[in-house]
Amino acid sequence: MTDPGTLVWDAIRGGARLAAIRTMVELECAEHLRDGPLAVAELAERCGAHAPSLARVLRTLASMGLLESAGADRYALTPEGATLDREAPLSMRSAVTVTTDECMMYALSSLTETVRTGRSAFVERYGVLYEHLSRNPEFGQEFNDYMTNRAVPMARGVAERYDFTGVETLVDVGGGRGHILAAALRANPHLRGVLYDLAHVVPDAREAFTSWGLADRCEFVAGDFFASAPRGADAYLLGSVIHNWDDTDALRILTNVRAAMREDGRVLLVEIVLPDDDSPHFGKDLDLRMLGIFGQGRERSRGEYAVLLEKAGLGIRQVVGLPFNASLIEATAV
Structure with a gap:
């Protein structure tokens, strides 16, 4: 008979496994094991760690598939573990360092208070996330790396899986x-x-497009999407x-986007779309982080986006x- 407590025990165990990954x-x-297996004592010396304590963490990491035994008291990286290099x-x-940072963990540990009051306990302690990032540039850089590493595969997916036929001008809102x-x-060479984006963001974007050799195909416009959007484009990407x-x-x-777009225009939302039923989904976990960090x-779900x-x-x-676990929602005027 299945133990009804299994789901809860698995969630509790998840905390210890995440701590092991953070320690790694x-x-x-991963960097020290990049060139091949090492004995625990040698790895501990290179890491500046206490060998008996490190051995216990490595044992857990091996049970997770991030490392593998390569002889007595000796470990090697697996392909999964190499992703942490x-x-x-x-x-x-960066995904590990950001999501396990003290401030991010506080957002989850104080979730009960956020739910009781409807106000983010994270914001009350640390302020708005982006202000906190600006005050802590090292963490801010880690956060930017994390966002970039998420954005690149999604960006490639949009380019490969969405048909931009009929779109000549695309506004990235x-x-x-x-x-x-x-x-x-x-x-799409025709595009x-x-x-x-906001005025302080535009210079960095222009510099990036210049480095990518795309600046001559892109116009950079400063503005606030709560006030307006550039008018008359074929499609608007958010x-x-x-x-x-x-x-x-x-x-x-x-x-504002609807008011700016042509009647035959398109709106393209790149978001995580939750299932409308009770099935598990990565986005439901992320939603709780959003609740804890931002409150708002x-x-x-698809149904909520439709409304x-x-x-x-x-x-x-x-x-699409x-x-x-992301999706592109194509919407048109009704």
Whole structure:
């Protein structure tokens, strides 16, 4: 008979496994094992760690599949463990350091208080996330690396899986450095872009597009999507924008985009789309992080996006699956 407590025990065990991964990252075990297996004593010396304590962490990491035994008291990296090397393509290192940072863990440990009051306990202690990042530049850089490593596969997915036929001008609303827009431009030589974001963001975006050799195909426009959007484009891209806001603010953004777009235009939302039923989904876990960190931000199901878009005068035409459990929602005027 299945123990009804199994689900809870698995969740409890998850905390210890995550702590082991954080330790592996902070001690740079993946980097030290990059060139081949090492004995525990040798690895401990290189990491500056207490060998008997490290051995216990390594044993757990091996049980998770991040390391594997290579003889008595000797360990080697697996392909999964190698993703934690800072030099690995799309390294997972920043994902670990950011999500296990003290402030992020506080957002989860104080979730009960957030739910009781409806106000983010994280914001009460640390302030708005992006202000906290600006005050802590080292953590801010880790966060930017984390966002980039998530954005690149999603951007590639948009470029490869969405048909931009009929789109000549694509406006990236709140595009940041414009990873998704850049991928779309590379894959569609006929396309021209407009990157639209706050004034302090635009110079960094322009520098990035220049380094990518795409600056001559993109216009950079400073503005506030709560006030307006560039008018008359064929399509408007909002990549991981709407999930940062509650329904009231999200509707303001979408209404401004709807007012700016042509009647035959398209709105492309790149977001995590939750299932409308009780099935497990990565986005449901992420939604609790959003609740704890922002209070107002949220992940939404397809049904919830349909309602939100309808209020803005838009309707879902199709949903295209993307990497990292994300989706592209194509909406048109109704």
